């Protein structure tokens with residue numbers, strides 16, 4: 677009664693304990709036909725076979741790079757969100773008050789560097805949303821890039837860019 681369940685691996689033909697096989701609910705005895713050792717060997721061989729395929733290697737490199745950037749970006753985003761004091765409403769409200777922004781209008785930053793915090797554009801609420809669809813935030817410069825990834829590194833460039841996109845912005849003087 678107490679006999680240990682075994683299975684013969686179809687690859688190496690060895691009789692092995694069930695625990696030596698990966699689980700698979702649809703297969704007999706609930707495990708795959710190939711033992712773990714053979715399985716690992718196959719995966720390894722498959723990798724070597726693919727490694728000799730330069731196209732696959734290139735793709736794999738790209739995949740890793742892309743993944744790295746994605747994770748890195750997420751990480752930066754997190755740090756950025758944590759360190760973005762002006763995201764906290766009180767500070768933004770104070771800025772609106774301080775700069776005497778009319779109702780229905782908002783501040784728009786061309787740069788989130790501390791020295792530019794009050795150096796903002798005045799923009800209508802709904803224009804503001806539209807403006808941001810043409811802008812990509814650059815974590816390194818704390819300024820914006822256009823959709824072609826060119827950095828809008830000063831206020832004039834930022835202004836001119838938004839104007840060409842048909843966005844109505846005002847500069848406070």
Ligand SMILES: [Zn+2]
Pocket residue numbers: 685686687688689690710711712713714715
């Ligand atoms: Zn085997």
Ligand SMILES: [Zn+2]
Pocket residue numbers: 783784785804808
């Ligand atoms: Zn804005």
